[in-house]
Amino acid sequence: MLPGSPPRRHAPAAPCARRALPIFQARGRLLGQLRGLDCAILIGETGSGKTTQVPQYLYEAGIGRQGIIAVTQPRRVAAIALATRVSSERTTELGRLVGYSVRFEELSCEQTRIKFLTDGMLLREAIADPTLRCYSVVILDEAHERTIHTDVLLGVVKAAQKARRQQGRAPLKVIIMSATMDVDQFSQYFNGAPVLYLEGRQHPIQIFNTKQPQSDYLQAALVSVFQIHQEAPSSQDILVFLTGQEEIEAMSQSCRAIGRQLPAGCPRLLALPLYASLPYSQQLRVFQPAPKGCRKVILSTNIAETSITIPGIKFVVDTGMVKAKKYSPASGLEVLALQRVSQAQAWQRAGRAGREASGVCYRLYTQEEFDKLDRMTVPEIQRCNLASVVLHLLALRVPNVLTFDFMSKPSPEAIEAAIEQLDLLGAVERKEDQLVLTPLGRRMAAFPLEPKFSKTILMSPKFHCTEEILTIVSLLSADSVLYSPPARREEVQAVRRKFISSEGDHLTLLSIYRAFKNVSGNKDWCKENFVNSRNMMLVSDIRAQLRDICVKLSLPIESSRSDSTNVRRCLAHSLFMNAAELQPDGTYSTLDSHQLVAIHPSSVLFQCKPACVVYNTLLHTTKCYMRDLCVVDADWLYEAAPDYFRRKLRTARD
Template sequence: MLPGSPPRRHAPAAPCARRALPIFQARGRLLGQLRGLDCAILIGETGSGKTTQVPQYLYEAGIGRQGIIAVTQPRRVAAIALATRVSSERTTELGRLVGYSVRFEELSCEQTRIKFLTDGMLLREAIADPTLRCYSVVILDEAHERTIHTDVLLGVVKAAQKARRQQGRAPLKVIIMSATMDVDQFSQYFNGAPVLYLEGRQHPIQIFNTKQPQSDYLQAALVSVFQIHQGCRKVILSTNIAETSITIPGIKFVVDTGMVKAKKYSPASGLEVLALQRVSQAQAWQRAGRAGREASGVCYRLYTQEEFDKLDRMTVPEIQRCNLASVVLHLLALRVPNVLTFDFMSKPSPEAIEAAIEQLDLLGAVERKEDQLVLTPLGRRMAAFPLEPKFSKTILMSPKFHCTEEILTIVSLLSADSVLYSPPARREEVQAVRRKFISSEGDHLTLLSIYRAFKNVSGNKDWCKENFVNSRNMMLVSDIRAQLRDICVKLSLPIESSRSDSTNVRRCLAHSLFMNAAELQPDGTYSTLDSHQLVAIHPSSVLFQCKPACVVYNTLLHTTKCYMRDLCVVDADWLYEAAPDYFRRKLRTARD
């Protein structure tokens, strides 16, 4: 059902802060243009106010009042922060007129008319309703980031627009927004959609480059921070999460190392690693923009102007450098007839799509019916979880090993930010405290042990402090676990506990993570079973000083070498038992 339409209302008197934004001067002109367009590309500098103000302007003008105005963000932190700010500007309680939806957390109701969502959450809604009928406007913000979910969502909203037009239903207005973007490509993709420009930023930013290239970017960053601060200011170490629509109060200085950790995937070898690489020019400008949001600011770039000029202009879309198993699973859940011909703005290689299909086939998620690829009953159940396919499969396999309670905990712990923190100055104390939780069977069971201890003390904050556990992240893990358990109940999945028997837990992990397995070699190194890549155990792992014969891992991180993160000791026989044809084929390939 469509939510009830809100009454048409006049624009409230804009507070001084809203009037001071550069976009305020363009309000009338912008609304006049957007009113008559089904699709538009809106470019505005960081700090112009487009993210917080455009949805409010549309709402105030009654544009799209027959449904909800959706505003998507690449990251959950930005979605929550923006919803909080817009709700405050409208002097309403968060979750009523203005709400949000991020993975494992939603705050909205029937009265919600402006909703901030992560790209992935709107994509999940599209699985249940491909035409997005409860939305009248979809604003895709920070589109320049080209996350894997953004690129799929571009195709989904384009198809929803077309379907609603053909069905003679209320149109879906689509607005693509960014501070920096390959405008022509977006415009062409949306059938020549007009590009609207917003002039000006709220506060000026000075950019300083180094005179010479820096050989050690970490050292250069450290020196720069101390030079700026003389020890008397707060320092925030931020990931690329701060490149999106988010204002961190008090920030006037930004130190940009010019480096970023990004996923890289090779369909030929099946190897996906998190590798350190140079940022794009678009990312550099986004980073600089964090400095000028509340007052004039300064950005120190730890690279020369010549190095900046050689950077890629735009970030390579994630969809062209990632494992596409989740994407293909989503598209098949959306009942896309042929994933190879899906209307991607930047097409991934056929090899990458075929590799994803092969992985889903190995997990038992897909099959061919009358020359068409479709989800199996298992695959459809996997798509019900907001998780990577391998973790969906882990949960669905757990009843076979009578350990669903334990697997739900482990998957939840792996789906949140780290629940552990280790202050370098208290390293010996941390190691002594952690010793009581450490399992010789690996990181998964160590985390399980910590979670059980956390639950035994009912999440006591003093206990968390004493044991160097992040209580906030642990509470999020509890929430995630509750939601995953609810999905299991809806799927009528038996929920049992293996209690003290950890063997079944490890067998379950082996049966779902068999594509992420490595074996100890005679020379003491490790080699992955599928691609025979040389890998090492990450220093943060409880197995760092050990040499188990066979392990499964969650991810590979490439820095000075290729490290395995989050490991579990398994028996090689369990892996072959999980996928005999797969390993026979890999052995044949290795011999050839």
């Protein structure tokens, strides 16, 4: 519906599937309540239909017709899948009435009236327009996940609501939605906003806990899968929650190996992995029905925890574990570590079993262990590096980031540590006791990237390697372009050998991208070289967008061609806070916090011992691993930030 066109007060004839959703019974009452409210908290159990139906009900009733109805999601996969589903329900082409916007990918037009976005994308739009003028309704979905972007967005939409009221503009309606969350905290934050409850889960779910704590949750998951497989009808599929790609691929292999040894008459078992960096065509396989006489076992990260309905799931196996970021402002270390889920996450996972029929959830932990879990997930904003957040807030011209209206305030130490990092990157300065962005900081905020990567691009003209840095940063901004099935490890290593650079992972990725471009993205070449062609195409799109930003900023774009030294020097000058040095005993220690770290087995430098490296991230499993490494010269690091390293040396001596 175009702005100004007459509202459609009647609902179109809802297809049977839409009418069958529990929310359909509440449609009239819900619209009556939402029409008169500026802000509401909507709690509806998993499977009630709130995510797909509420935006459509608002549109059909003419509520918010003067602008766009925004629906935010924590993950890009969910935003795209939901937009596809809703446009299909409206029988319109995706990108017209219903569109989406995720990082580096947008499908919408002037006619779009329902738009699914990742919360990070709506936040970027707010930098250009803090009152979110083109939106009439903002629905913040899956609010219980409390991602770093969601929490900042809560403050931004609250401020936008207030500003629009003061300016006498059309009000902004805000709806917070979830299946499980701390309603009192959300209601209080939005000045006593009413809480609306949607009745009833779609189907009942039985929950079983283990009688004893499990020392090996992977083994317990495998045993559970095959117990279900041998007892339940083959038409009933299983969803297993694991923590990451390596675990999922290893268990897929085990499932296939054990499946081949099952006695005759036992149904076939189809093990399907699901994680963010999996090729898109393989992600889609989880939504397709299994062949007759065959059972799907989907092994997934928490990507399957929210919003997306996978058909056929009857059983959920919840290991109770998740991989989450943890940041220590004191040491400056941000690591990806394994940890227990919260009770809210556990309920979300269980809810996946009751989407189409009654279901069963097996929790691989005792009831007593469940009772000890945190009730809600600790908001990401309280356990993450806040450099990006502070940069965003300053770009939004927030007068004092320390007093910004966060629903869950991060510690002052975490904010101060973020300010110090931005200061070291040259992004901020103090003017008359106020923190403001420097001209460099403002340019950094123009990129939808972590500050260290924005700085890398902005540093690149000094080293005459902008073309190469754009490629490297784009490769690091997309999900992995390399696909390494464990069953074919030797074959993978053999084909990758020709791309490997002794100077590290960044240069190896650059070499793979150049080869991909030389064959014009040929899909057979991608298959032969275990390269994820869809992710590589996305890298090309990201690169084009980042290059456009460089052009708008009048950044000279040069290539260093075969000279990799300048590329490595540029990386050293922007990633100097993520540096580690080889010790006499053969271990590595980070230069800033003297944390003991090791090279991750997936790195091309795994068998090498370079004297000095910079890395992108630390992953904490059995020990602290550095991922995505580049060999650098220690002198380049000191050259990049002499005061910083002098101070670190002094601290170490003290």
